[in-house]
Amino acid sequence: MRQEYTISLFTENNIGILSRITLILTRRQINIESITASESAVSGVQMLTMVVRTTPDMVDKVARQIEKLVDVIKVFVHTSSEIIYQEIALYKVTTKGLMSGSMIGDIVRKYHAKILEVTPEYIVVEKSGTRPEISELLSVLEPCGLLQFVSSGRVAVTRQVKELNAYLKEMDEAERIRRQELEIYN
Amino acid sequence: MKESEKKAGSSQQRNHSAIVTGAEALLLSLIEEGVDTIFGYPGGAIMPVYDKLLDYGDRLNHILARHEQGAAHAAQAYAMVTGKTGVCFATSGPGATNLITGIANAFLDSIPLVFITAQVTSGLIGTDAFQETDILGISMPVTKWNAQVKKADEIPAIIARAFYIAGSGRPGPVLVDIAKDAQVDSLDFSYRKCTYIRSYNPVNALNMRDIRSAAVLINHAEKPLILAGHGIILSDAVKELKAFAEKTGIPVAVTLLGITAFDHSHRLFAGMVGMHGNYAPNVLTNSADLIIAIGMRFDDRVTGNLKKYAPDARVIHIEIDKAEINKNVRVDLEINNDAREVLTSLLPLVSEKTMEAWIREFRILDRIEDEKVIRPETTPGKDELRMGEVVKTVSQMTTDNTIVVTDVGQHQMAVARYFSFTEKNSLVTSGGMGTMGFGLPAALGAATGSAGRNVVAFIGDGGMQMTLQELGTIMQYRIPVKIVILNNSFLGMVRQWQEMFFNKRYASTEMVNPDFVKLASAYGIKALAVSDREELRPAVKTMLETEGPFILEAKVSKEANILPMVEPGASVADVTLTYK
Numbered sequence: 001m002r003q004e005y006t007i008s009l010f011t012e013n014n015i016g017i018l019s020r021i022t023l024i025l026t027r028r029q030i031n032i033e034s035i036t037a038s039e040s041a042v043s044g045v046q047m048l049t050m051v052v053r054t055t056p057d058m059v060d061k062v063a064r065q066i067e068k069l070v071d072v073i074k075v076f077v078h079t080s081s082e083i084i085y086q087e088i089a090l091y092k093v094t095t096k097g098l099m100s101g102s103m104i105g106d107i108v109r110k111y112h113a114k115i116l117e118v119t120p121e122y123i124v125v126e127k128s129g130t131r132p133e134i135s136e137l138l139s140v141l142e143p144c145g146l147l148q149f150v151s152s153g154r155v156a157v158t159r160q161v162k163e164l165n166a167y168l169k170e171m172d173e174a175e176r177i178r179r180q181e182l183e184i185y186n
Numbered sequence: 187m188k189e190s191e192k193k194a195g196s197s198q199q200r201n202h203s204a205i206v207t208g209a210e211a212l213l214l215s216l217i218e219e220g221v222d223t224i225f226g227y228p229g230g231a232i233m234p235v236y237d238k239l240l241d242y243g244d245r246l247n248h249i250l251a252r253h254e255q256g257a258a259h260a261a262q263a264y265a266m267v268t269g270k271t272g273v274c275f276a277t278s279g280p281g282a283t284n285l286i287t288g289i290a291n292a293f294l295d296s297i298p299l300v301f302i303t304a305q306v307t308s309g310l311i312g313t314d315a316f317q318e319t320d321i322l323g324i325s326m327p328v329t330k331w332n333a334q335v336k337k338a339d340e341i342p343a344i345i346a347r348a349f350y351i352a353g354s355g356r357p358g359p360v361l362v363d364i365a366k367d368a369q370v371d372s373l374d375f376s377y378r379k380c381t382y383i384r385s386y387n388p389v390n391a392l393n394m395r396d397i398r399s400a401a402v403l404i405n406h407a408e409k410p411l412i413l414a415g416h417g418i419i420l421s422d423a424v425k426e427l428k429a430f431a432e433k434t435g436i437p438v439a440v441t442l443l444g445i446t447a448f449d450h451s452h453r454l455f456a457g458m459v460g461m462h463g464n465y466a467p468n469v470l471t472n473s474a475d476l477i478i479a480i481g482m483r484f485d486d487r488v489t490g491n492l493k494k495y496a497p498d499a500r501v502i503h504i505e506i507d508k509a510e511i512n513k514n515v516r517v518d519l520e521i522n523n524d525a526r527e528v529l530t531s532l533l534p535l536v537s538e539k540t541m542e543a544w545i546r547e548f549r550i551l552d553r554i555e556d557e558k559v560i561r562p563e564t565t566p567g568k569d570e571l572r573m574g575e576v577v578k579t580v581s582q583m584t585t586d587n588t589i590v591v592t593d594v595g596q597h598q599m600a601v602a603r604y605f606s607f608t609e610k611n612s613l614v615t616s617g618g619m620g621t622m623g624f625g626l627p628a629a630l631g632a633a634t635g636s637a638g639r640n641v642v643a644f645i646g647d648g649g650m651q652m653t654l655q656e657l658g659t660i661m662q663y664r665i666p667v668k669i670v671i672l673n674n675s676f677l678g679m680v681r682q683w684q685e686m687f688f689n690k691r692y693a694s695t696e697m698v699n700p701d702f703v704k705l706a707s708a709y710g711i712k713a714l715a716v717s718d719r720e721e722l723r724p725a726v727k728t729m730l731e732t733e734g735p736f737i738l739e740a741k742v743s744k745e746a747n748i749l750p751m752v753e754p755g756a757s758v759a760d761v762t763l764t765y766k
Contacts, residue, residue, distance in 0.1 A: 012385045016322065023327050064509040070331040070351055073385040168384075 004033075004080050005052055005059045006156055009066060010073040013046045017071045021048070024065045030054050034087070036153030042168050045073065049085075049154045073168070076158060080131075085156035089134045089149065090116070091125040097145030098123050111137045122147055203376040208338035209234040209369040212302065213242050215345035218377040221273050223247045223264060223634060225257040229277025230317060232304030234369035236275075249634060249663060251627065252655035254281050258288020259624050259653070260631030262297045263614045267589055268635040269422075271298040271353045278304050279317030282363070283324065287621060289359050290328040294618025295443060296420060298357035300348045301325075308336040308365040321363050330358030338371035343380075350380035355388025356507040357420060389506065389524050392531060396521050400478075400502050400528075401535035403519060407476035409544050410436045411467070411499075413459060413488075416443035416617070417481015417506060423526035424448075424609050427480070430529050435540040437548055439467035441482050442602055443617040449608050456548050460488045461752045462599040465559075465761055466551035468752060471496050472759040473547070480504045481525040484514040485618065494757030504528045558763050559749050564604055570743040571717060573600035573672050580642060580670060581605040583726050589614060589632050589641045591667075593625030593649030596678035599748045601644050612639075623652030629667040630660050640668070640730070647673040647699050654705075660735050661709040668729050671702055671739045674746070682747045686765065687754075706737040717741035 011017045018037070025032060033051040040047035052059070059077050067075040095118070098104060107113045113127040127137050134151055206214065212235060216224070224246055228236045239248055251257035254276045265272030276285050282303040292299050305311060306318045311334075322334050331351045335344050344362055352360045404410060418427050424447055431438050431448070437456040438448045448455055457464025459471065468490075471477070477499045482488070489495045492514060503510075503517040504525055511520040521528050563574030577600050587610040592598040594616050607613065614632050616624040629643035650671055660667060677695040684692050706713035712732055716725045722740070729736045750761040 016326070019323070020326060027327075061509070061513055064511070064513075068507065068509045070383065070386045 002053050002055055005054065006078045006080060006083055006085065006154060007048075007050045007052060007059070007063060007066070007075065008078070008083075008156055008158060009048050009050075009075040010040055010042075011046045011048065011069075012071045012073065013044055014071045017046070017069070018048070020069050020071070021066055024062055025052065028054075028058060028062055030058070030062065034153035036155055038155070045168065049156050051154055078156075078158060083156045083158050085130065085154045086128045087131060087134055087152050087154050088126065088128040089138070089151035091127070091138065091141050091146065092122050092148035093125065093141050094145035094147060095119065095121060095123050097143075098141075100144075103144060106140075107137075111140070113137060203374050205372055206375045207234065207238070207369065208335075208341050208364065208371055208373060209238040210241075211338065211341045211373055211375045212345065212364065212369070213238055213246060214375055215342050215377055216273060217242070217245055218379070219345070219349045220270065221246065223249065224273045224275055225249045225251055225261040225264065225631060226275030227251055227254050227257055227277070227281060228275075229279075229281045229304070231278035231306055231366045232275060232281070232302075232369075234366065235302070235304065235364075248275075249630075249659065252658045253653065254284035255287050255623070256627035256653050256656040256659065258285045258299075258301070259291065259621075259627035260634070260656075260659075261299055262288065262292045262295075263591065263628035263631030264635040265292075265297050265299055266614050267612050267632045267639075268637075270635075271300055271349055271357075272631075273300050273302070275302050276304070277317070278306055278321070279319045281317075282321040283319055286324065286328065287619075287623075289325055289361065291616050291619040291621045291624060292359040293328045293330070295616065296357050296416060297359065298352040299359040300345070300352050301329075301359060301361040303361060303363045304369065305334065305363045305365045307367045309367075311336075311365065321361065325361045328359070329361050332361040332363070334363040334365070335368050336365045338368045339373040341368065341373065342375060342377050346378060346380040347383065350383065351386065355386075389527075390522055392523055392527055393521075394531070396519065397528065397531050398535060399519055400504075400521060400532060403476055403500060403502060404434060404436075404478065404532075405537045407500075409470075409474050409541075410434070410476040410478060411456065411471065411474040412436050412438045413441065413477060413479045413482055414438055414444045414447040415441045415480065415482025417504075417525045418444055418447035421481060421506070421525040421527075423481070423529055426526050426529035426533070428452075428609075430533055430536070433533065433538050434536050435538075435545075436478070437467075437541070437545060439463075439471075441485070441488055441617075442615065443613075444482060445602060445613050446607050446609055446611050450606050451608070454545070457552070458602055459758070460485075461490070462603065462748050462750065463488075463752075464552070464603075465555035465750050465763065466548040468750070468758040468761050469551055470547060472498070472757065474499045477501045478504070479515075479517075480529070481506070483507075483510040486514070489514060490752040490756055490758040494759070555750065555763070560604075563600075571719060571722065571740055572746055573597055573674075573742050574604045575719075576670065576672060576722065576740045576742065577601050577604040577644065578606075579722055580644075580726055583723070583730060584640060584642060586610050587639050589636055589639050591615070591625055591629040591632050591641060591643035593643075593645040594620045594622045595646045595649060596674070596682065596746075596748050597644050597646045597672040599679075600672070603748075622646075622649040625649050626653045626669070627656045627659075629669060630656060630663075630665045633665045633667045634663075641666070642668045642670065644670045644672060646678060647671060647675060647697055647702075648677045650702070651697075651699075657706070657709045657711065661711060664734050666734050669735070669737045670729075671737065672742055673699065673702070673739055674742050674744045675699055676744055678746075679748070681745065685745070685747065686751075702737060702739045711735045711737055713737035713739065715739040715741065
């Protein structure tokens with residue numbers, strides 16, 4: 001049974017790593033619904049967050065194959081309910097459409113969105129939230145004359161992020177000891 | 187002495203460093219890694235490296251292949267028989283792309299290799315320059331790791347990393363692409379082996395709780411079966427496997443690449459599993475109550491129909507590559523670790539047992555296979571020569587430490603089935619990729635690293651002609667390989683499938699072949715052709731007693747089939763024993 005998974009992974013910031021990861025997903029014909037790359041809390045470590053739809057069995061297989069890549073430090077797989085995540089969306093709507101009724105007030109109060117820019121022709125609205133929240137606002141704004149809509153990939157935090165920091169520290173400590181031993185040996 | 191030389195000399199004494207070119211740094215790095223043999227082929231972009239190679243001829247032996255694919259297969263075979271990491275050089279563009287089959291082959295069969303490709307000058311990379319190709323992108327799916335070097339001073343660290351990754355954990359090929367200017371520029375050379383990469387964890391710490399759970403499962407099993415794969419050989423666990431099997435009394439079946447993991451004359455040897463494996467281990471996989479899979483990956487050629495595979499068995503999977511666990515067969519207990527480590531720690535925890543009734547089930551099926559398949563194939567007594575009898579004859583007449591090389595196809599399965607392997611033999615074959623054309627270059631690579639052991643290669647008439655040009659390499663270096671061409675004038679395995687599954691419609695499988703004896707003579711290689719049974723033994727004797735390379739062409743039955751066979755989509759328990 002296919003469902004949505006958020007794959008969060010931590011990699012060394014090396015050239016080509018994204019290619020290697022997408023190759024694994026491409027081979028299994030898994031489409032990436034969204035992807036975000038950013039610095040993680042640990043310096044030199046990149047964090048990638050991908051959203052995919054696939055079966056539980058398959059997500060486990062590809063996660064293992066991704067984690068096997070030399071430059072990948074750790075892979076975590078979560079269903080959407082197991083993480084706290086946000087996406088950000090921008091909606092560009094005609095001013096005429098949006099100014100009718102109590103729409104502006106609703107946008108700010110009910111949907112917790114922000115008005116970024118107002119011109120006589122269009123208004124730009126920003127909303128961060130979960131995928132359903134962003135979709136909900138989209139369906140509200142669509143009848144008002146939607147000119148453009150764009151949304152980001154996912155940023156997500158998990159309890160394991162903390163574990164990763166501990167894990168990295170352990171590895172660095174092991175490396176420090178190894179280097180000391182090597183120097184004594186030499 | 188020039189001022190600069192003095193400086194270099196003194197710094198060498200003080201810091202073990204010296205000013206050298208990138209090309210020289212590459213060769214020095216290889217020497218630091220214990221490399222003494224390189225297979226390769228020169229070309230424009232890699233000329234600085236080859237030029238330096240002339241100065242290091244006393245320490246680095248370069249074998250010039252006749253095609254980069256040949257160099258890659260030869261390097262793989264060299265790595266397989268020496269246990270060292272093989273090294274292969276190629277130039278940019280077509281040189282690099284010609285390696286791909288060899289790289290992919292080594293990747294699927296987990297062989298440690300370092301491929302060095304040259305790249306155009308760094309300023310030209312990405313511009314579609316002459317003989318430029320994106321080898322990093324092309325090789326990405328078939329390498330364990332790859333990297334490009336654009337600056338000379340990066341070379342030692344990258345090479346150190348390449349060797350560490352290729353040889354640790356589950357071994358595999360890596361590729362380092364070096365821009366021409368990085369080969370020419372100078373650097374202050376010093377070398378430190380790589381022993382740690384933060385994001386790479388080749389072997390886990392042993393989890394004793396899992397080992398104890400495994401021991402409980404093993405001690406309670408009534409019909410356990412060990413499936414021993416290539417991992418046993420790669421982790422040097424042959425002795426540990428034997429001790430484990432003998433203590434527990436559990437029969438041992440092997441995979442194609444694990445064929446020398448267990449002595450075939452041992453009373454616990456159960457045979458080879460898989461599509462053309464032995465009858466008993468295939469059928470009894472589905473009677474087993476416990477499968478102990480060690481260093482193998484449940485390839486589809488081993489399991490047949492997965493839905494009908496080992497339905498009554500719990501599965502313990504001992505495997506160094508975590509991504510292989512639960513990939514094809516769902517397991518009950520995963521032990522993601524090195525085979526030797528696991529077997530060593532498991533041995534004291536398992537009970538001493540014998541399983542005579544269970545072993546008897548194997549022997550009963552063995553007798554059926556012997557009568558219906560093995561005897562007619564190996565001692566037909568009349569009609570044309572059979573592949574099986576040629577293989578068996580060579581097996582009987584060679585020493586038990588002989589290195590056996592094969593190509594891919596019917597003859598490969600005949601070798602796997604009818605060569606009587608011991609743990610002292612080595613089998614160099616293309617398993618996962620099934621690369622026709624592997625045999626001849628692999629034979630010369632194996633012989634280069636054989637340390638005096640005899641090398642006998644079995645090659646079909648089809649595969650022989652895929653990399654025939656490597657006879658030139660054998661001629662140039664007088665490489666003493668004994669080549670047995672099992673010639674049935676067909677692409678035999680495809681023909682067999684056409685016969686069995688395509689209504690005998692032989693589409694493009696019949697071969698008009700050259701006179702292999704004359705061909706050999708063009709290369710100055712002694713050769714004989716046999717088609718009569720009486721000629722076979724004397725011819726094999728002549729081959730084995732002749733100094734240097736030798737080609738023996740055995741003209742065998744044209745339309746013989748390899749049996750038994752687990753037909754595509756069938757369960758391993760439904761093995762076809764006879765056909766027609």
